[in-house]
Amino acid sequence: MNTQEAILTRKSVRGFTKEQLTEGELKSILDAAYASPIAGGVYKTIRLTVVQDAEVLTQISNYYKETGGMKADMLFGAPTLIIVSGQKTFDDTAMFANAGCIVENIQLSAWDMGLGSVFNWSAGTVLPGNKELLDILGIPEDFKPLTGVVIGHPAKDVPMRELKTTIGKGKSGCNNERSINENKTDSSL
Numbered sequence: 695m696n697t698q699e700a701i702l703t704r705k706s707v708r709g710f711t712k713e714q715l716t717e718g719e720l721k722s723i724l725d726a727a728y729a730s731p732i733a734g735g736v737y738k739t740i741r742l743t744v745v746q747d748a749e750v751l752t753q754i755s756n757y758y759k760e761t762g763g764m765k766a767d768m769l770f771g772a773p774t775l776i777i778v779s780g781q782k783t784f785d786d787t788a789m790f791a792n793a794g795c796i797v798e799n800i801q802l803s804a805w806d807m808g809l810g811s812v813f814n815w816s817a818g819t820v821l822p823g824n825k826e827l828l829d830i831l832g833i834p835e836d837f838k839p840l841t842g843v844v845i846g847h848p849a850k851d852v853p854m855r856e857l858k859t860t861i862g863k864g865k866s867g868c869n870n871e872r873s874i875n876e877n878k879t880d881s882s883l
């Protein structure tokens with residue numbers, strides 16, 4: 695899958711099998727995360743926490759349910775959650791922009807390997823209120839969770855996105871035969 699294809703076809707996945715990511719898959723995803731653009735290039739203001747322990751994931755999911763007063767599992771049964779935290783002293787707007795870039799890189803990397811993922815906004819809105827969980831997760835006091843992303847193997851086929859464009863190679867060696875949806879030939883977005 696080339697970059698444009700990954701960007702155009704990626705979709706949020708909200709249902710996962712229990713199958714865990716391989717170490718290689720997790721490494722690729724983290725490599726993609728570490729390659730994200732970060733405001734001012736100050737990477738030390740960002741901290742990623744990979745959660746794969748089933749008990750801790752259940753604790754997080756239960757806390758979301760209690761806090762939101764709902765039955766739904768906000769982790770969608772995913773075997774991996776990556777929490778993106780930012781240093782509290784850093785500019786708030788830049789921190790959230792950084793987090794968005796990181797999650798997008800993670801999602802595209804996962805998609806490229808046939809994995810599914812979805813933003814987990816509750817990691818930023820709900821988790822900071824639970825000191826006990828933050829301690830279990832090893833998130834230091836000077837960092838706050840901003841958002842998260844859950845990743846895993848999609849529980850069912852993900853329907854193809856309706857594409858409004860074809861996938862070409864652009865100016866150099868233009869080759870619009872690479873349309874991934876043969877019905878759509880409109881090249882405008």
Ligand SMILES: Cc1cc2nc3c(=O)[nH]c(=O)nc-3n(C[C@H](O)[C@H](O)[C@H](O)COP(=O)(O)O)c2cc1C
Nearest residue numbers: 704705706707708768794812813814815816817841
């Ligand atoms: C900042 C942000 C926060 C999001 N938070 C959640 C979330 O907490 N739970 C969820 O299921 N989807 C969440 N999403 C996913 C969006 O609902 C989804 O990206 C959007 O509906 C477009 O669908 P697509 O990702 O399949 O293209 C979030 C997306 C963004 C950009």
